[in-house]
Amino acid sequence: MKINTDFLGTGWSFPPEFNETEGKLAMTSDVEDINNSLMILLSTRPGERVMFPNYGCDLQEMLFKPLDLTLITQMKGIVERAILYHEPRINILSIEINAQDEIEGEILIEINYEVRNTNTRSNMVFPFYKEEATEI
Template sequence: MDKDTEQSYLGKGWSFPPVFDRHRREVNMVMDEKDIEQSLNILLSTRPGERVMQPSFGCNLDIMLFEPITTSLITFVKDLIKKSILFYEARIDANKIEINVENIESGLILIEIDYTIRSTNSRFNFVYPFYTEEGVNQGIILRNSGFDR
């Protein structure tokens, strides 16, 4: 079975952002841990109401844009993220969610999610950069924490 037709136990989906292969005339696909990573990116960057067929899908992180960063807001946002993951990313358990505001002066808030993939019991750390100002060189950081099985 070649890589294009192989089945994935964690899922298979379009790459995000979508990349189209002109020669094969199809969209590039991602599988397994990469699919979960990109699903988390989509979940955290989608506002509820943006998807017509799933109007409650997403995580409303935009509430942080004009609010002062307080302990109450951070606790609220952590709960918002945890609930979004619980409802829309059933393949993982969120172990710990941290909001890093060390670079708030430059308009950057890092959302660090330590999670375990349920079916493999592998732990990963996902860092989502949330920009309160126009972002440059945006990227996602995913690290395997080394606590597999």
């Protein structure tokens, strides 16, 4: 028996791309759409969207702070609040911060969640880079 997940929605793929065979915009749905929505939410700074000035997750303010337990707790709170206010399709089960590659400038934010109407569990890992990538 297949569960109907049409209520989870369908949206543009992220980053936007075109399906070359059909000449249409590539779309995502179900859990993939939720993961894309979370990627967009976590990579958007509050104020970037003119019509939704509170939309986003201000992780950029954490860039030059030393990574200690206080900062990790702060980052978890920022991510949790952003998801709570802007992604109503899921319940957060846990948020983990993996700072093993901090020296290289990468922090992984792992979000374990449950889709509310189906009780389906999933996760998503957001790579937060403390430095911009350059060719230098």
